[in-house]
Amino acid sequence: MGRKCWDSIPAKFRPLKSRINVILSKTLPPQISEHCIITDDFDKALKMLTEEEPYKSEVETIWNVGGKAIYQMGLEHPWMHKLVITKIDATFDTDVQFPDIDWENYELNEDFDGKPIEEKGLTYRIQSFTKKRSIA
Incomplete structure (x- = not known):
């Protein structure tokens, strides 16, 4: 999800439970934790989820929840x-x-x-x- 989408989620519900939250942002500082990845690189995030532990063992499906620019990146990506x-x-x-x-x-x-x-x-x-x- 994009930063604006992330910001629209009330703080008490972040990160979203039972999933790995990936936030693409040019303004938030990069962060990697068990349930949250903040990066400015769409492809890097996908590679982390599919190639690096602990993510690759846990990720079954990657869902794109927007916003518009993030949806567009997903629609244009060959893995979609x-x-x-x-x-x-x-x-x-x-x-x-x-x-x-x-x-x-x-x-x-x-x-x-x-x-x-x-x-x-x-x-x-x-x-x-x-x-x-x-x-x-």
């Missing part, structure tokens, strides 16, 4: 192969949007049924997509 998207059936006045996705490069999976879910006056659906392999 799956999107899990929550689509909210509403319009919001926001100053940041999820990056554009070329949906021609993705196939809908069946691991989430995509059925509408209603909660607290909002309707949303969860869907996942796998990146199509390019044939060279």
Whole structure:
């Protein structure tokens, strides 16, 4: 996650439990601990999680939780192969949007049924997509 995303989490809930929190920041000082990595390098963070102990033994899935620039890095990275998207059936006045996705490069999976879910006056659906392999 990016620093702004990290800052949006109330301090009493940081780091998020039962996971390794990776914060990409150009302003926070680098830090490495059991449950938290702060770095300014996306690729370095991925390599730590997949190649270095204790992380590589514990990490099963790497989730990208944003913000926009971090999502964009993930979408462009060759290791990214799956999107899990929550689509909210509403319009919001926001100053940041999820990056554009070329949906021609993705196939809908069946691991989430995509059925509408209603909660607290909002309707949303969860869907996942796998990146199509390019044939060279």
